[in-house]
Amino acid sequence: MPVLTFMAQSLDIAHKGSSVPVATPARKNLLGLDREELGAVLAEAGVAPREIKMRVGQIWNGIYTRGLQDFSGMTALSKDLRAAFGTQFSLSRPEIVTEQKSVDGTRKWLLRLASDKPGIPGPEVEAVYIPEEGRGTLCISSQVGCTLTCTFCHTGTQKLVRNLTAGEIVGQLMVARDALGEWPNSGRNSDDRMVTNIVMMGMGEPLYNFDNVRAALDIISDGEGLSLSKRRITLSTSGVVPEIVRAGEEIGSMLAISLHAVNDETRNKLVPLNKKYPIAELLEACRNYPGLSNARRITFEYVMLKGVNDSIEDAKSLVRLLKGIPAKINLIPFNPWPGSPYECSDWPTIEKFADVVNRAGYASPVRTPRGRDIMAACGQLKSETVKARASERFKQPETSQAH
Numbered sequence: 408m409p410v411l412t413f414m415a416q417s418l419d420i421a422h423k424g425s426s427v428p429v430a431t432p433a434r435k436n437l438l439g440l441d442r443e444e445l446g447a448v449l450a451e452a453g454v455a456p457r458e459i460k461m462r463v464g465q466i467w468n469g470i471y472t473r474g475l476q477d478f479s480g481m482t483a484l485s486k487d488l489r490a491a492f493g494t495q496f497s498l499s500r501p502e503i504v505t506e507q508k509s510v511d512g513t514r515k516w517l518l519r520l521a522s523d524k525p526g527i528p529g530p531e532v533e534a535v536y537i538p539e540e541g542r543g544t545l546c547i548s549s550q551v552g553c554t555l556t557c558t559f560c561h562t563g564t565q566k567l568v569r570n571l572t573a574g575e576i577v578g579q580l581m582v583a584r585d586a587l588g589e590w591p592n593s594g595r596n597s598d599d600r601m602v603t604n605i606v607m608m609g610m611g612e613p614l615y616n617f618d619n620v621r622a623a624l625d626i627i628s629d630g631e632g633l634s635l636s637k638r639r640i641t642l643s644t645s646g647v648v649p650e651i652v653r654a655g656e657e658i659g660s661m662l663a664i665s666l667h668a669v670n671d672e673t674r675n676k677l678v679p680l681n682k683k684y685p686i687a688e689l690l691e692a693c694r695n696y697p698g699l700s701n702a703r704r705i706t707f708e709y710v711m712l713k714g715v716n717d718s719i720e721d722a723k724s725l726v727r728l729l730k731g732i733p734a735k736i737n738l739i740p741f742n743p744w745p746g747s748p749y750e751c752s753d754w755p756t757i758e759k760f761a762d763v764v765n766r767a768g769y770a771s772p773v774r775t776p777r778g779r780d781i782m783a784a785c786g787q788l789k790s791e792t793v794k795a796r797a798s799e800r801f802k803q804p805e806t807s808q809a810h
């Protein structure tokens with residue numbers, strides 16, 4: 408564990424001794440349904456066709472504008488309807504198991520999803536809130552674990568358990584707003600938002616859970632609810648080429664590409680998916696990303712690994728490679744995790760690398776690591792669902808390099 412871990416406050420706020428609270432199977436969870444699906448559910452529950460649109464609007468407002476967790480506060484509905492809906496439907500979000508606060512204000516939540524089998528605790532994911540001057544970014548997960556096995560990533564050591572549902576993806580934002588006290592009824596000024604941006608940079612590969620990610624981001628950006636513009640939502644992918652253009656067309660968020668290397672040989676080792684979709688194909692898909700312009704650039708993420716991808720030659724190749732693509736470059740100091748087979752590049756090396764990138768016209772390219780003391784930084788997220796598979800793959804934690 409990192410030396411600084413003891414500085415973090417860890418609050419165990421799970422219900423003591425209780426079994427895992429799961430939405431009663433008899434009650435359907437409405438979180439994550441789009442308006443049409445919500446209408447269909449209400450119709451099935453016996454709401455008259457002429458009332459459906461109005462009821463959908465009232466419930467939508469209750470869930471996504473006011474952040475209500477049950478029907479009792481939905482005073483636009485009659486008392487009888489509130490009671491009837493309350494027995495048939497739930498509005499459950501993921502449950503906070505633990506919350507950690509970093510010395511730098513970053514907050515990380517371990518969240519338990521609904522159980523898939525009665526009596527068995529639901530799987531867990533992490534979400535991270537990073538406050539900054541004038542903005543706040545929430546990093547959310549799309550899968551429990553990941554099918555991909557990027558060798559520098561903690562999540563990559565954990566097998567895919569399952570995809571998150573649309574409701575569980577939206578639910579991460581709802582839980583963060585609960586914990587931050589950000590709903591309108593909390594007395595905060597609604598212009599004074601705490602979560603202003605979302606990055607899909609938590610656990611999992613979002614483009615391998617395409618439909619649920621699209622549905623969730625449509626709800627998150629809905630102007631009559633959570634209202635976070637797609638321009639403020641960034642989807643990060645390790646390079647699932649066939650889904651990239653489709654993501655632009657159907658999701659329309661900002662795009663980040665986990666590039667991390669400038670030649671196929673190195674990228675094959677770091678991001679094994681590169682063997683299937685090599686760099687040239689990946690960049691071609693980027694060039695074709697709908698809506699690409701200087702005002703709407705693709706972010707290329709590049710993790711700085713000592714002696715692996717951090718030479719001046721690499722920096723020059725990076726700049727050459729991205730020529731002609733409206734791009735931002737984000738150099739990420741490698742965040743080590745227990746048993747990780749790499750080291751972060753030295754600071755002077757990162758600075759020299761950044762200089763080359765800077766001189767090519769890319770602004771402030773180094774991302775400051777946040778929440779390091781609570782292992783909240785990029786690529787360190789790993790649920791407790793499947794523990795310590797890292798050590799299976801990397802038997803010698805002391806090894807500093809994979810190659």
Ligand code: SAH
Pocket residue numbers: 557559560561607608609610611612613643644645664665708710739740741742743744785786787
């Ligand atoms: N699966 C997606 C999104 C989740 S990972 C993807 O790979 O893009 C989010 C970002 O964190 C990616 O750029 C990923 O490469 C990076 N990352 C993973 N492990 C890291 C680590 N240990 N240190 C720094 N960045 C890491």
Ligand code: SF4
Pocket residue numbers: 553554555556557560561562563564609610611612645665786
């Ligand atoms: Fe999966 Fe992204 Fe980690 Fe690769 S970097 S293992 S794609 S979460």
